[in-house]
Amino acid sequence: MSDLITLTAAQMAAKLAAGEISSVELTQAHLDRIAAVDGEINAFLHVNADEALETAAEVDRLRAAGGAQADALHPLAGVPVAVKDLIVTRGQPTTSGSKMLEGWMSPYDATVVTKIRQAKLPILGKTNLDEFAMGSSTEHSAYGPTRNPWDTSRIPGGSGGGSAAAVAAFEAPLALGTDTGGSIRQPAAVTGTVGTKPTYGSVSRYGAIAMASSLDQIGPAARTVEDAALLHELIAGHDPKDSTSLPEPVPGFGTAAGNHEVAGMRIGVIKQLQGTGYQDAVLARFQESLELLRSAGAQIVEVDCPSFEYALGAYYLIMSSEASSNMARFDGVRYGQRVLPDQPPVTIERVMGATRAAGFGEEVKRRIILGTYALSAGYYDAYYGSAQKIRTLIQRDFEAAFASADVLISPTSPTVAFPLGEKLQDPMAMYLNDIATIPANLAGIPAISVPGGLAEGLPVGVQFLAPARGDAEVYHAGRALEKLLNDDAGTPVWAQVPDMEVAK
């Protein structure tokens, strides 16, 4: 295993800028790593070697030539990145982890992909996910599950298990994820990496295949808080193609992630996000993190968010309703698979029915049916309408909490990574994984998951939340805890992952 790939993205960027390493060398090292370990991990659905090396060579050429063009290069130019396969890319297939889109080539790039191309980050490929991002374990991918680099018999979290596992296994220093109910943060937690769900509207959703439009956000996956902040800064900003994109200029998230001072910071512990359902070891690590923060001068307070009791229910109603609608376009008419019915007559109605029956997996169908039910005649007020009211109550809870705390804190996931297959037959048990991450999506606020230590050799995540548009604050708080834990353990969590190549 090349030493290059265990650097942080910031370190890679610095070495590239100093001319100590080339982007081709760095990109090739990651491609070699993918070749070595991805047969086991299955983080990638598509590896984009040729184009990645071309981009890398271009960056090297520009740097070597010097002058204005070299000076104008983005600080992360030449640092490779992986893209969750829910985000559309020209020149590479986009499947969403679904049979429905097998072989589909997007005729356009997502806005975040355009930004990445403009900044000249080599795109290593597309990462695995639960089909259409519907799941918490990456087991609902039509192309096989991704495995957790910490223990390949366990799930890497989901839906962005591919991006998190790729980053944890040194297959990529940076990756893009999407987070509708925790799909960036929960995988980060169970793979010992960092993941951020930005404020709703901070990053353009244009080109992210929608699950639930009012909840979805694209965000960064990385090994360190600083790396996540740098990638977030690169992909953020107003996009006229996304009506829900925030108009404000992007603050310097990287700078915020350089600040690890917590003296005087008021950190609110959410009463409702601990206790029943949370593993003892997860709670123990969480308490240790609180102690470290307190000893560094942070003021730990408890905050009450009574409406969180209804968050999971509201989430499942809003998410499934919007998902049932967003999934309607997959009908075998304009793109994607078309499946003919077994029996005549071959009418378009029956072709759509057969196409959607064959193209969608079980979890996608479950959510479409639930959402169709929730929106169908007579139930709108009771379900979708009520859930939107709960959303208001949750926002009010956060508002009250942020009156007495600068950031809030909770465990990211109630458990460590569980064994593959364990919850596959129990949808409700699977849904409970998202209990701590969902409120941020309902309220639209930013949240980060940072490593919170290990429990019996498996990573535990700690989540920080800040008010809407306060993304810089989650990087500040996240960086502070990251540094305290690294100093305490003498090494970062991510560096302790078992060596896959040796294991083989």
Added chain:
Amino acid sequence: MPEISRADVEHLSALAHIAMTDEELDKMTGELGVIVDSVKSVQEAAADEVPATSHPVELRNVFRRDEVGHVFTAEESLANAPDAQDGRFKVPAIMDGE
């Protein structure tokens, strides 16, 4: 709230255009029942006077200027079509005996 019956699920699968076998309908009826039970508390907690939040971050009046942007060629439009003819998407007969 009424219980979810198998007939309900059958109706929903028709609305959602997903063909389902008898087994799938049975399984889905059971699962949906459990899920719907678990989300029932939502309507009890949602009092009348609470306003609905449709967008987590409030924005208003986001408009586009009426200027032509990028357009596909017919080839680009049809590049992923399961079936096409004469520059158009081809689909089986629309309705059965409408």
Added chain:
Amino acid sequence: MSQSTTDAAPLSFEAALETYEPVMGFEIHVELNTATKMFSSAPNAFGDDPNTNVNEVDLGMPGALPVLNGAAVESAIKLGLALNCQIASFCRFARKQYFYPDTPKNWQTSQYDEPIAFDGHLDVELDDGEVFRIEIERAHMEEDAGKLTHAGGTGRIQGSEYSLVDYNRAGVPLIEIVTKPITGAGARAPELARAYATAVRDIVKGLNISEARMERGNVRCDANVSLMPKGSATFGTRSETKNVNSLRAVEHAVHYEIRRHAGVLSAGGSVVQETRHWKEDSRTTSSGRPKSDADDYRYFPEPDLVPISVTADWVEQLRAQLPEPPAERRRRLREAWGFSEAEFRDVVAAGLIDQIEETVAHGAAPAAARKWWMGEISRLAKTRDADPAALDVQPATVVELNQLVEQGRINDKIARQVLEHHLAGEGAPSHIVTVRGLEVVSDDGALTAAVEKAMAENPDVVEKVQGGKLKAIGALIGPVMKETQGQADAAKVKEIVLEKLGMTP
């Protein structure tokens, strides 16, 4: 209900009206003439190659998102104001969900319980001047669907083997205007239907927010008809005749549906609530899709678009831009021009108000302007199978032509030729007259010679004139014209003949 009752023969219109009172309702879809689609920056254009006016948004591609066209919103507000509606201070779009291959996302982005304009009215004038108030329930924004062509079988939906889809029209901005139920029109219902559709077409044309060409589907009318027994206040079951695409057809469709409903009801049957297709050839309707419980559109607010809030300032700014309402303008012009009811109605029907107004503005007398546009120009248009308004004749050209005639430099017959040369691209009328040497022969020598020749060749005519039959001179004009290649002035010919015969003109 049994087949026999629904298939009952239509009653005569008179018989239907004896027993029943018709109730109408209209949904008119107006296609806006914006440069781009409602939610995408692809061109809003008609007649191009299939699937070339689309991008990922119009094709409902995964990941694509809508952004609202600000110009379409302003058009909607203007139309709302012209229909005397309230403009909502806050409104949103919703997804209307149903699967159909011409609908790329399998939902139509429309407005549901929050239309941008509501509670309006429109005063519609019938041919005899009677004014009828139509109450407008709402006008809302939505997007159009693509176009399906059914192939194989009969070419209609029924029995077709496959269909082809062109999404160029998908996403074209629409405003749907919905009336409240219209009662009390009685036998004038069909006429009122046409008058209402005409009024709406004229308004959107006047606002310049739509091409307003019904034959192209820029304005599409769905007509709802039901009957209730006279004296009853309970509405009957309605039928909805879809996409009636001419003003006449709107009138005929309502007329036919009243007769058909009456036939069904009188036979003891009950009307089926369904959509009907208009058949122009037989001037009848045929059964379409029955409305059923399956129409569960699962509306919910479109989360990919943000709400619209329209301030009072914005409304007033747009109100200030509104043109004079078409009905008021017509009243004003008719008085100013002094046309009779019939003359004015013909001008309106020919779609020539604008042309005549401009021609008058350029200095022509209203009667002269009318004479040119309704006469010669309309005749030429007819031979070209075109609308007179669509011919490339400018009001200034008409004024010039008219002056040439009034000055006696050309006669009416030559003027017709000049107009044809003008349309062939030969330039301004006076230029054509000069270059082609078309000026009326005023040189007495040449004309006198031609007259003398004609008189010598037609002694019988000369005899009649001498006998006091002055009208007989007309028979000499033909030969004189022939001799002078049409460049003679008829009045002058008459003058010379009388002079030669020693008679006083």
